[in-house]
Amino acid sequence: MYTTPDLQAFGGADAYLRSCASRSVVELISNKWVCLVIGALAAGPMRFGALRRRLDGITQKMLTRTLRDLERSGLVGREVFPTTPPQVEYSLTPLGEDLGVLMGAIRVWAEEHMNEITEARTDYDARVQEPVRPL
Structure with missing residues (x-):
């Protein structure tokens, strides 16, 4: 059986190791709100309110936290314009x-694959509900 070698010993990263710093990057980008915020901002700069309207279901608190995490990680820039407010x-x-x-x-x-995934889930759920039959 093949095991991923520890690349850190050779100066590289290995997200499969709990001590590797790249794991925190994987954790950040695997968040659904991070994925959606990045996608929304790909179209161009947006104000907070426009982002919140675009991301149906996100709370103000979650959007604020997500934007701060992304800014801290160097993925998003924040520009304040001197207006009132x-x-x-x-x-x-x-x-x-x-x-x-x-x-x-x-x-x-x-x-593109949401229908296939939904169908697979439906099939799985139906199989799980079937009673176990003895051999």
Whole structure:
């Protein structure tokens, strides 16, 4: 059986190791709201309210937390305009744009295969409900 070698010993990253810093990056980008925020901002800069309207179901608290995490990680930039009240606009950084390509591909794949996934879930749920028959 093949086991992924520990690449950290050779100066590389290995997200399969709990101590590898890349695992926190995987954790960040696997969040559904991160994926959707990155996708929404791929179209161009947006203000907080526009983002919240675009991301149906996200709470103000979750959007705020997600944007802060993305800004902290260098994926999203935040620009404050000196107006009354202050206007804030969010946009992808070059690093965020790079991630946006991947997130866009994941979104497209999900949209293209949602019917197959739904059908597989329905079939599975039906099989699980069937009584166990002795041999």
